[in-house]
Amino acid sequence: xxxxxxxxxxKNLSKYYxxxxxxxxxxxxxxxxxxEGEFFSLMGPSGSGKSTLLNLIAGIDxxxxxxxxxxxxDISYLSETELARWRAANVGFIFQFYNLIPxxxxxxxxxLPLLLTGLSRKERREHVDxxxxxxxxxxxxxxxxxxxxxxxxxxxxIARAIITDPAIVxxxxxxxxxxxxxxxxVLNLMERLNSTLGKTIIMxxxxxxxxxxxxxxxxxxxxxxx
Amino acid sequence: MFPLKLLIKNAxxxxxxxxxxxxxxxxxxxxxxxxxxxxxxxxAGAETSSVYRLVARNAISLAFPLPLSYKDKITQIEGVSGxxxxxxxxxxxxxxxxxxxxxxxxxxxYLTLYDYTIPSGQRENxxxxxxAALAGRKLINRFxxxxxxxxxxxxxxxxxxxxxxxAGIYHAGAGDVDESQFFFHWxxxxxxxxxxxxxxxxxVDFYIIGMQNPGLAYExxxxxxxxxxxxxxxxxxxxxxxxxxxxxxxxxxxxxxIQFVSLVVIVIIMAVATNTMIMSVRERIGEYAVLKTLxxxxxxxxxxxxxxxxxxxxxxxxxxxxxxxxxxxxxxKTLSNYLPIFKLDKRIFYFYGAxxxxxxxxxxxxxxxxxxxxxxxxxxxxxx
Numbered sequence: 001x002x003x004x005x006x007x008x009x010x011k012n013l014s015k016y017y018x019x020x021x022x023x024x025x026x027x028x029x030x031x032x033x034x035x036e037g038e039f040f041s042l043m044g045p046s047g048s049g050k051s052t053l054l055n056l057i058a059g060i061d062x063x064x065x066x067x068x069x070x071x072x073x074d075i076s077y078l079s080e081t082e083l084a085r086w087r088a089a090n091v092g093f094i095f096q097f098y099n100l101i102p103x104x105x106x107x108x109x110x111x112l113p114l115l116l117t118g119l120s121r122k123e124r125r126e127h128v129d130x131x132x133x134x135x136x137x138x139x140x141x142x143x144x145x146x147x148x149x150x151x152x153x154x155x156x157x158i159a160r161a162i163i164t165d166p167a168i169v170x171x172x173x174x175x176x177x178x179x180x181x182x183x184x185x186v187l188n189l190m191e192r193l194n195s196t197l198g199k200t201i202i203m204x205x206x207x208x209x210x211x212x213x214x215x216x217x218x219x220x221x222x223x224x225x226x
Numbered sequence: 227m228f229p230l231k232l233l234i235k236n237a238x239x240x241x242x243x244x245x246x247x248x249x250x251x252x253x254x255x256x257x258x259x260x261x262x263x264x265x266x267x268x269x270a271g272a273e274t275s276s277v278y279r280l281v282a283r284n285a286i287s288l289a290f291p292l293p294l295s296y297k298d299k300i301t302q303i304e305g306v307s308g309x310x311x312x313x314x315x316x317x318x319x320x321x322x323x324x325x326x327x328x329x330x331x332x333x334x335x336y337l338t339l340y341d342y343t344i345p346s347g348q349r350e351n352x353x354x355x356x357x358a359a360l361a362g363r364k365l366i367n368r369f370x371x372x373x374x375x376x377x378x379x380x381x382x383x384x385x386x387x388x389x390x391x392x393a394g395i396y397h398a399g400a401g402d403v404d405e406s407q408f409f410f411h412w413x414x415x416x417x418x419x420x421x422x423x424x425x426x427x428x429x430v431d432f433y434i435i436g437m438q439n440p441g442l443a444y445e446x447x448x449x450x451x452x453x454x455x456x457x458x459x460x461x462x463x464x465x466x467x468x469x470x471x472x473x474x475x476x477x478x479x480x481x482x483x484i485q486f487v488s489l490v491v492i493v494i495i496m497a498v499a500t501n502t503m504i505m506s507v508r509e510r511i512g513e514y515a516v517l518k519t520l521x522x523x524x525x526x527x528x529x530x531x532x533x534x535x536x537x538x539x540x541x542x543x544x545x546x547x548x549x550x551x552x553x554x555x556x557x558x559k560t561l562s563n564y565l566p567i568f569k570l571d572k573r574i575f576y577f578y579g580a581x582x583x584x585x586x587x588x589x590x591x592x593x594x595x596x597x598x599x600x601x602x603x604x605x606x607x608x609x610x
Contacts, residue, residue: 052603055602055603058519060518060519060602060603060606061601061602061603080523080524081523081524084518084521084522084523085521085523087519087520087521088520088521088522089521093519093520095516095606099512099513099516099606101232101513101516102239103232103235103236103239104232104235108228108231108232111228112517112520113520113521115228115229116520116521116522160520
């Protein structure tokens with residue numbers, strides 16, 4: 001990965017949560033750089049703050065100190081509206097429990113982020129068909145999440161994550177709810193996204209087999225990066 | 227179309243809850259429609275009264291009569307085009323539950339001032355025979371009477387059994403006319419009571435005064451009242467509408483209560499719809515967090531919640547409109563003895579639409595605010 005320009009630059013980041021009158025430190029003085037096109041894995045025990053760090057990188061949470069630059073933009077200064085636009089254009093999300101909309105079928109779930117673009121219906125259809133081919137779910141496009149297996153749902157979620165062609169894909173425990181075979185499929189797919197499409201993958205996991213796919217693995221313990 | 231599909235699917239995701247909410251909105255709107263129609267029917271007499279007619283009665287109260295001799299004096303007053311008179315008879319047909327309004331009137335002058343539609347020949351028969359009676363179409367249908375039938379009314383104010391021959395049937399001409407009234411000759415009443423109630427002979431309960439120019443109603447009424455000022459029976463003359471409203475005003479408190487209840491009904495459906503939307507959004511807060519994660523801003527989220535709320539409230543509105551017709555029709559038939567003009571004013575559907583829009587918007591405010599304000603991480607259930 002040497003020589004690649006950084007896509008994520010985190011400096012002295014800190015994050016606290018307030019519970020009643022108490023302030024609980026979640027992340028302390030984190031400094032981290034992730035290169036463009038890297039498959040980066042963040043490991044650590046439950047409660048170590050890895051999902052919080054992922055949320056901060058993805059712009060769905062606000063930091064309390066330090067700075068985060070993603071693609072050269074300091075996202076800590078963006079308003080909620082600006083962050084929403086930025087996320088739509090730059091970040092794809094894969095969640096542990098897929099987080100598909102149950103009343104939309106696979107095709108519609110994948111199409112969802114495209115509604116925020118200026119694409120025509122025909123163009124959206126072409127994009128979704130391509131994504132369905134990539135995740136090998138063409139025959140399941142009319143199925144609703146409840147009619148799909150866990151692995152298939154996660155593949156729909158992956159297709160949704162890349163449909164707008166974001167530079168970064170963040171994945172929070174993407175295999176945490178899957179059996180071994182499905183987990184392997186999903187990891188292979190993510191590996192392809194990274195190697196073939198050049199997506200920067202930032203994955204949180206505590207599964208060592210998942211982490212093996214990554215180029216870089218970092219550990220987070222009690223809010224401190226090891 | 228895709229967001230529309232999503233909000234419609236969201237609206238009917240919890241079918242039973244949505245159905246019950248729509249049902250509650252439907253029932254509330256129908257109840258509102260019935261109550262408003264009831265109030266309108268209460269005022270129907272006043273609403274359908276003519277601006278060309280005045281009513282003169284005893285200034286003390288309607289319970290006190292006026293001398294028949296006033297008729298000629300009123301006729302001579304400037305601006306008066308015709309005069310008729312009558313008495314409230316208050317007769318009962320077989321039993322009290324068969325109530326209908328019945329009056330003794332001077333038939334020729336009465337039919338000059340009231341433009342009833344009466345089939346050819348029946349008008350002449352009614353005018354010719356002193357024992358003849360004229361009944362409204364609804365009354366005929368209610369009791370299955372036919373022209374030529376002998377009808378006996380039991381007098382309450384004027385004791386005895388009073389026999390009439392049904393000579394004609396009147397229909398409403400244009401507009402809303404009470405078709406459930408019964409008229410007979412004032413002379414028949416006056417002559418009959420000459421022996422039994424001599425003190426009431428040649429007295430009438432009211433005069434109805436026709437005018438050429440309704441713009442002079444106040445002046446003509448003043449002239450009538452001034453004519454009988456300082457007499458033993460002073461008059462109170464007012465427009466037919468004011469006269470009718472004086473009856474309605476006796477029930478003003480009830481009408482105010484009905485108005486209040488009908489508005490409370492709308493507030494209740496707002497609370498029901500809001501509760502439904504709060505529950506729906508709370509259950510789906512994670513999904514809204516996902517949409518926000520994907521880049522959907524506040525307005526699309528508000529749009530989805532507001533749209534869902536409007537789908538529910540407007541479905542209730544549509545069902546309410548569809549149900550209001552048969553329900554008010556059925557109630558109108560049931561109450562036709564007491565409220566002869568129970569007619570649905572279709573303009574009330576504008577209110578249905580406005581109320582449904584308001585309910586939809588109000589019900590969406592709190593859940594939309596919550597969905598927009600909740601931090602994404604919290605919405606996703608990710609806070610450590």
